Amino acid sequence: MATTALLLLIVLHLLVATAAAQRKLPVARPGCRDRCGNITVPYPFGIGAGCYRVEAGAKSLRFELEWFPLYRVTSCTGIGCCQSEIPSGIGFFEPTIRDFPRGQEGFSFYANSTPCRYVFLVDKEWFSYTDSVFLNRTDDFDVPVVLDWAIRNVGNCSAARQNTTDFACRGAHSKCFSVTNGLGYRCNCSQGYDGNPYLEVLDGGCTDINECQLKGDYPCYGVCNNTQGGYTCQCHPGTSGDATRKDGCRPKDKFTLALKVVTGVSVGVFLSVFMCFWLYLGLQKRKLIKAKQSFFEHNGGVILQQQMRSYSGTAGGGGGGFKIFSEEELEKATNNFSADQILGRGGHGIVYKGVLEDKAVVAIKKSKVMEATETKEFAREMLILSQINHRNVVKLHGCCLEVEVPMLVYEYVSNGTLYHYIHGGEGLDNNKALDPRLRIAAESAEALSYMHSSASPPILHGDVKTANILLDDNLTAKVTDFGASKLAPNDEVEIATLVQGTCGYLDPEYLMTCQLTDKSDVYSFGVVLLELLTGKKPIRFDGPEEGRSLVSGFMIAAKVGGHYELLDNQVRNEMRPEALEEITHLMMRCVSMSGEERPSMKEVAERLEALRRYQRHPWGQAGAGDPEEGQSLLGREQQRDVNYKFKPQDVLDLEEASTYTFSL
Template sequence: MPGPCTGVGCCKSEIPPGLLFYETTIRNFPPGGKDYTFYSNSTPCRYVFLVDKDWFSYNDRVFLNRTDDFDVPVVLDWAIRNVGNCSAARQNTTDFACRGAHSECFNVTNGLGYRCNCSQGYDGNPYLEVLDGGCTDINECQLKGEYPCYGVCNNTQGSYTCQCHPGTSGDATSKDGCRPKDKFTLALKVVTGVSVGVFLLVFMCFWLYLGLQKRKLIKAKQSFFEHNGGVILQQQMHSYSGTAGGGGGGFKIFSEEELEKATNNFSADQILGRGGHGIVYKGVLEDKAVVAIKKSKVMEATETKEFAREMLILSQINHRNVVKLHGCCLEVEVPMLVYEYVSNGTLYHYIHGGEGLDNNKALDTRLRIAAESAEALSYMHSSASPPILHGDVKTANILLDDNLTAKVTDFGASKLAPNDEVEIATLVQGTCGYLDPEYLMTCQLTDKSDVYSFGVVLLELLTGKKPIRFDGPEEGRSLVSGFMTAAKVGGHYELLDSQVRNEMGPEALEEITHLMMRCVSMSGEELSSMKEVAKRLEALRRYQRHPWGQAGAGDPEEGQSLLGREQQRDVSYKFKPHDVLDLEEGSTYTFSL
């Protein structure tokens, strides 16, 4: 207990309809039975009764153990059974039992036959005529409990009406349902109804318009996502994550809403800088990570073909001197890139921004920045698989953190090294003053193009001068051509920053001059590789830190050993007159073949 009456201590059986006789008997189980359950649940009292099945509930031990007399409700199951149903009974009006004027016949469910009821709104004996006490009208107005009416009640035949008192309106069958009528005239109601209808119509049209625009926006985003290689990138990320030791390296595909929220809807006060390829914004992601978001202006159709592959490869770059690529947004016309945020601005601003270098560590800081930048480019050329060419190396694309550690950024013009050596670009991209002349003439981007651009960066770093100048004579506008021209007559030392000349010894000056001239050589065959440049710069930095490396000190032969090469004296620098692009500093030069 509690539970159903299943036979243990209690037995219940429903009586099926249609039976004319039913007898109940109480019997005991034979003694000596093996099943102890029957005897453990036995009681001294035993009884049996017929009862309405909806009343009986076997959930009370007290009820089971009753010994007193008690009454139970039983159901009188009866019907007029001289015919099968109401249809057959109506055919013989003489024997039809439903005699009242307002009585109704209904078929019974306990076998053949029928019974009668008074119609709704009437009460009495449906088997008698009205004059003999048959079905008569109910006066609902006198039965407030069953038929509530808090207004004016009027009884009708078979029903009643209940209306609010004059001057009020509402539901009279509810308490406080009737309220004083307002003075809202029919004309005002019509005007209000029309106005509300027009408003709802306009609102629905506007809502539909917004829905269509939203749907178009979703389709446009999906189209941009697929066009920009989003599906391919997702498959490649999944493939990388499935390999041993693989994974996207934290690379994520961001939605446009995420980046809008991170930049306060690309607010102007979040702009970190502007360039030839686009605008860079500072953003804060939901996880509070600070990032730099590059919103590019245009991207050629040819660049979208390899974009997904290039993004995944760039995301795998993990070098302390390369700005980490955290992810991208592909559901816009031109993909947006999400980079690691570097707090101390660009090397260009550090050199030309007016803040100046630390006087105590100026030369060492310059050499360290140059060495770190060269190491980053060397890593991309030699250690990345496949090799990555930057394509737009300049001081504006070298960032500095709080410790003035160099970090190369902006792969907007970067390319994977072509598998086929005869693969040629269809247009030239880069920044004037840093463009490799051979790349400008052949349109073929190679690792030597980055070496040349880095040579310009190194020259800019050690001279403190901009690559292109417009103040002064025409022949001195290009920093590279001016330096190489001065080198022919031995006057190139004068172009170096005074602090560089004062702190560098002659061996170091000759070494750095030789290295810069090798980098900006007009012939690609004469250019050093980035790996060699990085190695030379690190050796030069170690030499400069050594007491023998200071200006006016040291043994030349020991200096040659520390520099890691036989000192080349009487260096003959090759210089071929080529046209120099004297365009506005910072602009991008592009032409089609």
């Protein structure tokens, strides 16, 4: 029974295995039978003459299963798991198997453990033992067997290719493989091709496989395109991914890889540049903060803050008091110092109109330069100037110290400067009568007198001129630009101070001594008074050299009695001779070359106010009133002759000192 079962198993599976080895090949040569019963016989095997390759190898196969009284066994012993490989490279192999009787000594356990009695040849690549498959089976079952064969008339492929006529691998896509089990070779179709590698292409040899038609073996869930030896499988348009897998294609991301790379690089570069720029701005900001702090300390900001705290209510930052502004506040107030906000330009700087956060309108002076010596007392001067509260002095609201040259914030005066009042448009005309001129002169003198005599300590202006006298809508005079002001020295020894005055107004004695005194302001005011009454500029650059200076020209004219002709028509027509002589006398004293001979600003203010009262009094009108009463109003005794002695230094390059008599 065992012998019969094994024999049938071997014969059946040997033939099946032969077909299985070439299961996809066209089987026979053209004109030859390819089947024997239900067994397919492929070439180089064949049925009938001319249908097989004669040199195929072994001429016969013999399988025998007999009982031999042999007890020698190999390592193949056991229950159900016994297997032994057929050695390679042999010409003949005869396996022998034996069933031990149940009563055999030493084998009773094995014999009684299972009723199975079967043995089979099987492909070792297929065989994998499990109890559930092979243990206690009593039915018939099939297992695959592979016939290991080769063309063995030569040793290997290299030797076979030397004889192209007898070379078994036919066609361009039939590849030769040397066998490892002894000598010989076999043929297979190249990857992507199918057919019988031993036949020509036209006879059914290796041809291209259309993988797109074999979706079971070559799955493609997209667009399949067959190629020679292969195929391509791509996702449908608008999708991307792996089309060989089900659900492997996804809607295509419009953000392509290239775009992602470019975007990533761009973002990286942008972030790097941004970080560098941010760090740069941070460093610049720190540098700016340090610079502002340095300027603030250098300009006396710390000292000023300490002094402001000591003044609690009067010098605080709120109300109408003094305030230290930041640069940002002033930039915002002037629209970043826009040219549209400029009120005026001067040799010392530019004045801007600004609107603070509390809607207060101010004038902001942005100076160009400041002497190093000025910064030492700047804080003290600013605080003292901020305490001045006089109707004819422009109020100093504050300053900005965190810049190289401090900026000053003044009250805004809306009607321009006295310079423009005199010289703007058509100059002085009939609408600019005498009384407003006298009032402007008196108010300006009063402001300077207050600074010299009433302020503590006294304050010197240093740059008195018509451009620094502002007028409001009522033509009220307000003296400004005390940024160049100096505190008068406390001791009796005058300290030399450098002031950037204005040509035509600058004290000639100061030019020789470099000492600024209160009499320097008196001289400059004398020029302003002369300019106000003549309507002429203090310096002109045409005409004879001796007449280019208004002061010099007036003195020269006075020498020959022609100085009245230089006065404005309104002044000559409206002023009484006494008042005209008085104001002429006052102007000449103010512009004296010697400071000792000049009156004080207090005296000047008093004389101008007396002249104004006299001129406004009914007796002071031209041709009216009692002369003695007029002299009383002028504040001095009646004199028939007023003698004024000119010295050589008074009239620069005139003749020796002479005495001129003005008759009333």
